[in-house]
Amino acid sequence: MLTYERKGCTVRTKMTYDEMKEALKKRLKPKRFTHSLGVAETAVFLARRFGVDEEKARIAGLLHDCGREYEDSALIHEAERRGIPVSDVERAMPILLHAYIGARRVREVYGIKDAAIEQAIWRHSVGAEDMTDLDKVIWFADMIEPGRAYPEVERLRRLSREASLDAMVLEGLTQTILFVVREGHLIHPVTVAARNALLLKGST
Numbered sequence: 001m002l003t004y005e006r007k008g009c010t011v012r013t014k015m016t017y018d019e020m021k022e023a024l025k026k027r028l029k030p031k032r033f034t035h036s037l038g039v040a041e042t043a044v045f046l047a048r049r050f051g052v053d054e055e056k057a058r059i060a061g062l063l064h065d066c067g068r069e070y071e072d073s074a075l076i077h078e079a080e081r082r083g084i085p086v087s088d089v090e091r092a093m094p095i096l097l098h099a100y101i102g103a104r105r106v107r108e109v110y111g112i113k114d115a116a117i118e119q120a121i122w123r124h125s126v127g128a129e130d131m132t133d134l135d136k137v138i139w140f141a142d143m144i145e146p147g148r149a150y151p152e153v154e155r156l157r158r159l160s161r162e163a164s165l166d167a168m169v170l171e172g173l174t175q176t177i178l179f180v181v182r183e184g185h186l187i188h189p190v191t192v193a194a195r196n197a198l199l200l201k202g203s204t
């Protein structure tokens, strides 16, 4: 096991960052790989702004979608064979499972043993009620990386430069829920819990 250190952060991994990048490139479609580079870059920017470990943010950002190497139709099987519980909402929208499978793949493929990175990847899709700062950074970086294009994205990018971490993520969760409702999709209950938690935190 090789350990590499940067700026006081130690992430236990078998690969250097460039090796991870090469391995990921071989496993993802080009568009998804470019998106991953964008999330890594944005995650580092947010990590610096909010005092989060930059190295963990860079790695979690790069690898957050590594579970997308599987076809959508294979995700339920890939989750179940790893013992990951699949809820009714996730069974109806198996794409959500790529986050949990990705959290396992960082260890299986990239040799990373880092609970904070694994958790941030696990939570990057639907969020969590008790998100850490790293979880929030990765979740939001995924929404606003340079390749993203949707009506609200410029406003959310402005928040990433001006708002507090919680205010920024709260607005991101609100926009996500509004979008999902407008599209007529199911809302993952954890996303609602994540937003409620931030609202309750702000009102106390």
Ligand SMILES: [Fe+2]
Pocket (backbone or CB within 6 Å): 064, 065, 098, 099, 124, 125
């Ligand atoms: Fe994702």
Ligand SMILES: [Fe+2]
Pocket (backbone or CB within 6 Å): 035, 039, 064, 065, 142
């Ligand atoms: Fe993503």
